[in-house]
Amino acid sequence: MSADYDRLFHSPDAVRTADEDSERDIPPSVRDNAPPLGSPPASEATPPPIPVAPPRTQAAQQVPPPSWPAETPGQAGNQHHAVHHPAPQRVPNNGMMRAPQASPEGARHEQRAAPPPPARRPIPAPPPSHSYAESSDQRTAAQPAQPSAASMGNHRAIDALSHVGVRSAVKMPSQRGWRHWLYVTTRINLGLSPDEVYELDLFTRIRRNARDSYQIGVFGLKGGVGKTAVTVALGSALSNIRGDRILAIDADPDGGNLADRAGRQSAATIADLLSDQELSRYNDIRAYTSMNSSNLEVLSSEEYSAARREFNDDDWRAATEIVSRYYNLVLADCGAGLFQPGARGVLSTVSGLVIVASASIDGARQAAITMDWLRQNGYQDLLGRSCVVINHVTPGKPNIDVEDLVQQFERHVPAGRVIVLPWDKHIAAGTEIQLGLLGKAFRRRVVELAAALSDDFDRLERR
Structure with missing residues (x-):
């Protein structure tokens, strides 16, 4: 009895034969549903299997079954072979798999349970790509980008040389x-x-580039402060230095003398220009203007005795709409008032402003009133692009501290935009103004005025 027992449970051949014989006698349906050897009773076994839907695709059949927790020491103590080998791994029986049979250590058909693989950190799925090259670019995206020959070729090498400083040898x-x-x-x-x-x-x-047609108005609330002389001198300096087309328009409704101070060459007026319906070229407009020795062109107003009405805002807008296509800069010599229709039309289109005041307490007061009026009537931005000219219209020392006056005006306009013009003998003569005959100090101050106004040519605040 003991010999048969030892041969049956300790001989590998006997174990294999006994297992195979027992499997042959058991029907397949019963054999597949039988619990593994050494398993606890049905009441302590795993819960009844959950019905599994038939697989739809091949990938669904290859999903490995979930692993169950190992048996507790209490459960393993009921088996007489638990001392010799570890407890078998419980596999859920779903009716589709064959339950493994327990066998002693060393059985041929027994396979050791592989240790569970180490837990892997989840790797975020890359965006869908259709080529290996795109995946490689995504893997190297975190590395610092290196300039490639293709990207460097997008910029011309000759363009970078414009920023290299070069010292003249002479x-x-x-x-x-x-x-x-x-x-x-x-x-x-x-x-x-x-x-x-x-x-x-x-x-x-x-010489800064002026976008579109830049318009500058010359204002002064008091007559005799030198607005026309400043307009001619400023326009002559701009034309002489820049070399492009510059036009000065007489916008004084009370009969200005701009054409006389610049050198009248044509008897045509702004009314003649507006009545011409066949203006299509620069030469057509040039027939109505006069030009001085500095290439400054002037469009005169109508004679006061022959004028049928005063110059108004419609005349200014119609004239600038025509000439702005052919002239880079347009200057307006305005009258002594801000409530006139012509002055309102000029203020609605100009991008720069020159406020002229005489070097006296009365002239300074009029200039201050002009700045306050601009600020209170919606022209604050235009005041920021304005220049104040303190003009000495009489020789000798004035009855006001000019340096103190400059400091007071610089509180309302940007620094460097208060220009003091000295008394000039050529201006005081009242004849045609020629830039070459102006005094050195007067000419330098006019150039500084032109430079201050030119600083606004490339600003965004334009009307």
Whole structure:
């Protein structure tokens, strides 16, 4: 009895034979549903299997069954082979799988349960790609981007050279002063003087590109402060330095003398220009204007005795709509008032402003009233692009502290926009104004005025 017992449970051949014989005698349906050897009773076994829907795709059949927790030591103690080998892993029986049979250590058909694989960190799925090249680009996106030859070729190499500073091998010789005479006599070139360097900087500012047709109005609430003289001198300086087309329009409804101070060459007026319906070229407009020695063109107003009505805002808008297609800068010589229709029309279109005041307490008061009126009537932005001119219309020392007056006006306009014009003999003569006959100090102040107004050519605040 003991020999048969040992042969039956300790001989590998006997175990295999007994297992195979027992399997042959058991029907397949009963054999597949039988619990594994050493399993607890049906009451302690796993819950009844959940019905599984028939697989729809092949991928669904390959899903591995979920793993069940290992048996507790109490459950393993009921088996007489628990001392020799670990408890078998319980596999849920769903009616489709064959339950494994328990066998002693060393059985041929027994396979050790592989240790569970280490837990892997979830990897976010990459965006859908259709090629290996796109996946490679996504894997290397986190690395610093290296400039490729294709990306570097998008910018021309010649464009970068415009930002490279180049020193001239030859100094520009001075054109005036002792440096000029030293160069003429000894050919020793010491370069430009500081005053010449400052003047070249002013010229560079004046030559800024003016977008569209930039319009500048010249105002003054009091007559006799030199508005027309400032308009002619300013326009002549701009035309002489810039070299483009600049037009000055007489917008004084009380019979201005702009054409006389600039040099009248044509008897045509702004009324003749507006009555012409066949203006299609620059030469058509040039027939109605006069030009001085600095290439400044002037469009005169009607004679006061022959005018049928005063110059109004409709005339200004119609004239600027025609001439703005052919002239880069348009200056307006306005009358002594802000409530006139012509002055309102000019204020509605200009982008820059010049407020002219005489070097007296009365003239300073009128200039202050003009600035207050602009601020209170919706022209605050235009006041920020304005310049104040303190003009000495009489020789001698004025009855006001000009330096103190400049400081007071600079509180209302940007710094550097209060210009003091000295008394000039050529201006006081009342004849045609020529830029070359103006005094050196007067001409320099006019150039500074032109440079201050030119600083606004590239600003966004335009009307």
